[in-house]
Amino acid sequence: MMTNVIQEMNATAATASPGTIRIEPTRGWVSLRLRELWEYRELVYFFMWRDIKVRYKQTVLGALWAIIQPFFTMLVFALFFGRLAKVPSDGIPYPLFSFTALVPWTFFATGLTQASNTLVQNSNMLKKIYFPRMAMPLGTMVAGCVDFCLAFVVLVGMIAFYGIVPTWKVVWLPLFLLIALVTCLGSSLWLSAMNVQFRDVRYTVPFITQFWMYATPIAYPSSLLPEPWRTIYGINPIVGVVEGFRWALLNARTAPGPMVAVSSIVALGLLVSGAYYFRRLERTFADVA
């Protein structure tokens, strides 16, 4: 019993910042309090776990939805852009070309849509209990990884079907996925925080994702652009992700190096600015939610 108590005291000392908490008005730019977020990592895990559990409850097709969406988009693209419009695809079979891009894209777009609404959907929680608010969009977004994995399995199947043998370049894949994750988190932090104040965001997000999709080389290759424009195109971080995926998995001829570098920097900038913006607005969440 005694040891329990001691263990618990140790545990509690770790959960909340030990000793004294001072609650006072914060002004201007505030610290990100990443340490605290780390201390609440179990909550992030539980939010993620909840979203995974709940996502496909009471649906007939369940997790199949994670595959259906990119797969059917791919079919439509293959028919209209690949067959009819004869859009070039860097010498890769068009269905594979577009699906390889659609898998990370769907991960990004779904994550963005859901994470940007999560605070508003759980506004009651914001008013009743304290926790680092960032845990919520973070958990929701990470939950999207499950969908990504499912779609990725289909992608692997398609790669095998077309008889493409991946090379050592595959080891770069986690980096590209990370860029997608960072971009998604960064933009979700911006949008979810804004959404609490202005519900306009809810109507804007579908528009943003649509716009963003056309601004990303999913149905067409970025090689349509001459350098240096192609590298500059990397300002849209998902461009780096998509071209990176094609390069790593499909041996696409065009190495995306400089473009990925640009994308990484932009993604990181988006994340840092998003985190600061989120923390800045966080203090008013309970009052306006």
Place this chain on the structure above:
Amino acid sequence: MSEVAVRAEGLGKEFHISQLQRGSKSFREVVVDAFLSPARRMARLLRGHATGAADLDDTIWALRGVNFEIRKGEVVGIIGKNGAGKSTLLKILSRITEPTEGFVEIHGRAGSLLEVGTGFHPELTGRENIYLNGAILGMRKAEIDRKFDEIVAFSEIERFLDTPVKHYSTGMQTRLGFAVAAHLDPEILIVDEVLAVGDAVFQRKCLGKMEDVASGGRTVIFVSHNMGSIVQLCKRAMWLDHGTLRLNGDAPEVVSKYLSEGTETSSVWNGPESFHPSREMAFTRVRILSVDGTESSVIEFDRPFDIELAYDLTCPLRHAIVGYYLQDLRGNRLWESQDVDTGFSHGQIREPGSYVSACRVPGQILRPGRYFLTVFCYIPMRRPLAYHDNILSFEISSAGYQFHLDRVGLTTPVLDWTVQRIEKTFESTVNAGISST
């Protein structure tokens, strides 16, 4: 013992009125607003009001200049009327919202419980929700694992542990929520009025648990409208009034001051001096009269009393109903009574003139405590002609009757009992029992 657990200094919180209350608008206004306000808001943004939220001009201080200190192990009750700033204070203490000025220092791990079952997800099972809710309240997974069986036992929902919570009754959800919360053990516990929910048996169980927590040497800050539980649980009480700390001291003393001053006890209410001539009906005076006919705001428990409603009619009314209802301190409506029940025939026309409708309330029914009177006049299926809520408050004094606070029920009628000894068996055992104690 004298170590400080919570210290607040100059605490204040300012709200924008538009955040607090938006008056209901007509459909036309809503539509017009929907098109005009973006333009207005954009103009505001351009003028440099960067925050952008609509109508920032009016502000109100929900809390201002609040100073207090709570020592380790103290159980403190916070009382006050609705809108006095209690919830705001709790939200600041729980770090949900930031103060606008001043600061609070919290020494030790604080856990707050402003709602039962925060974050429950209807699609998840009871078991899953215990983990989710526990994590939201700040428990570690290992901690929940360890307390899991205890939580389940306390909630009394073993059989439905793997059923989605959406199929639970409200009572079951509440029990589950409270069970999780009750096993949170922080050094400082901040509790809002969570005991106001659930059935009587469960409420008592929760109260018991709170007593355990309180006697376990932990610091508890507790908001309630239930003066009974404040006095029972807390040594000290803080009375918030219009955002300031009005009184801070011994719980029974603060509670009694609050009861006698916090709301005007009065035996007479006079209607507005002039009323619009087009009004068909207006209350002119409402009184509480003790049995001897004198105005009195304190009535003895076992004495009957009268509620007297005086009103003027400017035109004949058919089917009008004049009546009142009584509310207790916790907002329970004890009963509604109408003068057409016995005093006046419902279909009869009330000719213009001045009237008095009086109602005799028998003694030995209302629990000792404070009551609020709301009076009204309406014609069924039409809008009310007059409605004044909580215009009078009076007190029933216990007058020799000792009712235990645990006694359940909204009223305490003194009923006829007979107690008879039917058989004379077990005599020796009973005697032995008595002699041994």
